Amino acid sequence: MSGSSLSATGSSAWPSVTTGPDDPRIGITSTVPSEVLYAAGRIPVDLNNVFVGSEDPLAWVEWAESQGFPRNCCAWIKGIYTAAHRSGLRRVIIVSEGDCSQTHALGEVLRDDGIETIPFAFPQSRQPEPLAREISALAAYCGATPDAVRAAKNRLDAVRSMALEIDRVAWAEGRIGGAEAHWALVSCSDMCGNPEQFAERLLGILRHTEDPAGDAGPRIGLLGVPPMIDGLHDCVEEAGARVVFAEVPRQFAMPFPARDLVDQYLQYTYPYGVGPRLDDIGAQIAVRRIDGLIHYVQSFCFRQIADLLLRRHLPVPILTLEGDRPGPVDGATRIRIETFVDMLGVRRPPKEGRWR
Numbered sequence: 001m002s003g004s005s006l007s008a009t010g011s012s013a014w015p016s017v018t019t020g021p022d023d024p025r026i027g028i029t030s031t032v033p034s035e036v037l038y039a040a041g042r043i044p045v046d047l048n049n050v051f052v053g054s055e056d057p058l059a060w061v062e063w064a065e066s067q068g069f070p071r072n073c074c075a076w077i078k079g080i081y082t083a084a085h086r087s088g089l090r091r092v093i094i095v096s097e098g099d100c101s102q103t104h105a106l107g108e109v110l111r112d113d114g115i116e117t118i119p120f121a122f123p124q125s126r127q128p129e130p131l132a133r134e135i136s137a138l139a140a141y142c143g144a145t146p147d148a149v150r151a152a153k154n155r156l157d158a159v160r161s162m163a164l165e166i167d168r169v170a171w172a173e174g175r176i177g178g179a180e181a182h183w184a185l186v187s188c189s190d191m192c193g194n195p196e197q198f199a200e201r202l203l204g205i206l207r208h209t210e211d212p213a214g215d216a217g218p219r220i221g222l223l224g225v226p227p228m229i230d231g232l233h234d235c236v237e238e239a240g241a242r243v244v245f246a247e248v249p250r251q252f253a254m255p256f257p258a259r260d261l262v263d264q265y266l267q268y269t270y271p272y273g274v275g276p277r278l279d280d281i282g283a284q285i286a287v288r289r290i291d292g293l294i295h296y297v298q299s300f301c302f303r304q305i306a307d308l309l310l311r312r313h314l315p316v317p318i319l320t321l322e323g324d325r326p327g328p329v330d331g332a333t334r335i336r337i338e339t340f341v342d343m344l345g346v347r348r349p350p351k352e353g354r355w356r
């Protein structure tokens, strides 16, 4: 057995993790067709979730910086880098199209560290044939047959529908908190490495719903990459509003009927620029009766530029929050959220229940 470990790369901050060459786990840095991995008996590990779910995410960012990652590099990239090593992974899928250039550079460093990287692209033409080729190549690499992939899609669809039901109960009935719905949706990227156990946890959430939350305060949608700020949902609720839409986490749950895997990952909006996102967000503003949006942007992320187009084309007020490093909501952010919620409350005529 050979292994990879943080101590092997020069740090003694973390205990060594040793894995064998047949380790079924494959790290992912962004949502990819996990159905293919499960069809081949592999286990996807979403390194974003490993990072933010760790006991001290800030220390993980700092460890990556101690290895040479620059200060002005996205903290998600640094957290993912540490997560790949901390998890002792031998293989990581790098999304080479439809994610970001910092991921490309991350892939180069991981390869140099001795971790195998597997490319996967969401071709920007958004046409079925190129995407089908990418999925076939991933299936060939993993050793998944078309029948097994179809069966895995059915298996994961059933779990995804539970996460989407949690989302529905949260926004439509207010009987599940926004933070819990967010977790259920965002975890669909890898299903916590075990779809059946994940489904049990989702079932537990659905079985223990709360009394309906009042609908007096403004209804907020959360846009952009998943926030690194801890306690954002609580902060919004303490300000008197409710988060009823989590754009990107909902996309991870694939919230649209799809006839096959290619169709599913063509409808998935996140890799394909702002246009498909605007369509999706616009529809959800109407369906979920959203009064205002919080657009979370990550420091040093090119996706910040999309803020301009979201503001230009969406019909409700937007508060843009920038996060850099993991940590709790700071005082200035809290005040900005409170002011935004107050402003939405003033704009919202009580009788119609809508500000527009």
Ligand code: SF4
Residues within 6 Å of the ligand: 074, 075, 076, 077, 099, 100, 101, 102, 103, 225, 298, 300, 301, 302, 303
């Ligand atoms: S937040 Fe932006 S820069 Fe960071 S990994 Fe995601 S897309 Fe890349």
